Amino acid sequence: MKLVVQVTLLPTPLQEAALTVTLRACNEAATWASQVAFQKNVKKNFALRKLTYEEVRTRWALGSQAAQHVIKKTCDAYATLKANLRAGNLGKPGSRRYRKATDKPIVFRLEGAQPYDDRMLSWQISERRLSIWTLTGRMKDVAFTASPEQLVTLALYRKGESDLFCRDGMWFLNATCEVPQADLNTEPVAFLGVDLGIVNIATTSDGEIMAGRELNRIRTRERGLRAKLQRKNTPSAKRRLKKRRCKEARRAKDINHKIAKHVVAEAERTGRGIALEDLTGIRERVRLRKPQRATHSSWAFAQLGQFIAYKARRAGVPVIYVDPAYTSRTCAQCAHIDKANRVSQAWFACRNCGFVDHADRNSSRNIQARAWQLWRCGVQSTTPVPPGKQRIGTERKRRVTSSDARCASLRPTVSGS
Structure with a gap:
């Protein structure tokens, strides 16, 4: 079974700047490829690659692997949108939510996740270091941290792509692991x-x-504090809300x-x-x-x-x-x-x-x-x-x-x- 292990990157200021530039360029390229896919109604990977690959490489100076992942990410986003529309998750055809989702191309956030394969990313798990591709070249000795259980899982079962993304100023990698599962107990006693x-x-x-x-008391207190800050609506209150939004x-x-x-x-x-x-x-x-x-x-x-x-x-x-x-x-x-x-x-x-x-x-x-x-x-x-x-x-x-x-x-x- 597939499992995702999330590790926290600890880049230096210079490394963080390189990662920021790279992630922004990849997502800008994905947004442009999404516009082409929407206008020409081409949302299959190989067909869209013929229309956008050269432009993505030259305009944003992406490597070949990064360019292919950008195009594939765009196609995957449209496939997900299609599945949600088919399942009715965005309302009925003609509804406001449905039209909002289908009347314009998909836009990618500048800090959204970017896939990395083994050609673009290599791990030194025992040293808690990794080497990663950026627009400024291969960047080595990027530190990361994870729990001992996560390190063991990465060392034994890591397989496939990893997703780089930034959230609230912190950098993360979601690594895909193929973990064995036990045989199903076909004779449970109860x-x-x-x-x-x-x-x-x-x-x-x-x-x-x-x-x-006890948990409900904590949730009620947090909800009351959030409402109080929203009513206050001052710059300092907004800063506190932003800090607590994911808590x-x-x-x-x-x-x-x-x-x-x-x-x-x-x-x-x-x-x-x-x-x-x-x-x-x-x-x-x-x-x-x-x-x-x-x-x-x-x-x-x-x-x-x-x-x-x-x-x-x-x-x-x-x-x-x-x-x-x-x-x-x-x-x-x-x-x-x-x-x-x-x-x-x-x-x-x-x-x-x-x-x-x-x-x-x-x-x-x-x-x-x-x-x-x-x-x-x-x-x-x-x-x-x-x-x-x-x-x-x-x-x-x-x-x-x-x-x-x-x-x-x-x-x-x-x-x-």
Whole structure:
């Protein structure tokens, strides 16, 4: 499986100036190539190369490898745009967002990422140094820093291109690594259900709550400070906003990594699979009052799901996505469904059998039970697919008959593992 390792470059002022000039030239050339592709409607790599290669090399003094990567980057950007349009991520044809995306050529940021292959970049991992191509020539002895685990991964599994980019005055390289993954556990003893929520980010069927009210207090304080600075609107307030703009995103990413690592490690240790909710399109389906919208939309639940999925794939742990409908209203003990079962945000009390439990733990137990039923029906490790493109996994291609009605009623989102 492919993994991206991000290392931080530590260039000297002279090296930083050379990297800045190089990155700006590559992105200016990509923007020009994008205009040619848009005007002539040529968005395939080899066809666009015939129209732009010589101009890109001579006008911006790029090397042959850099020029080819610039053209390929342009074609990849249009391919991504086409995929987003086809998936409906930019609205319906004719809508304002759709027209804004299609009525003009793609423009690349001057500090956007530029691909480097092994002809343009060489690593001395043990010395934490690298040699990189720039417009001013080959630049050697560029220092970088990374954690010991990242250095080991780079030394053993680095394969393919690396992307150079600048963010907030800091320089980074994203290196692609081909990491081996463990064999999938095809006989899990059970599943570890994970319920995702606003108050408690993740609650497992074992009753463990991860990132709960304490984190929400921090998020509320940060959001209030951001609103206060925005209202102040002075130069110093704008500087502070710029400095803090990525802080919450970094915190969320770090917490998501920790949650995913813990969940996968627990499932691997106990020989279980992982059961998650398929929350595709949840923002469009759910209606909230204005005070709740910021809290509901400010956490990267999709990112958490992706982290759990790739860590589980690397460890050989199966992952099942189930339909989240009525998991918070269903009793995990007797399967009775009633809106009144949810006494409060924190507590669940069944009106039928009297079962009482923490509401999020009860939901995670329902997710666990649905995943186990799906697994027994023949569904293997799954990943979510966009609505309207659901299909039965390739592990068992068969029609859903009347005997499978109970499994089909769970409406899993399934694709090949």
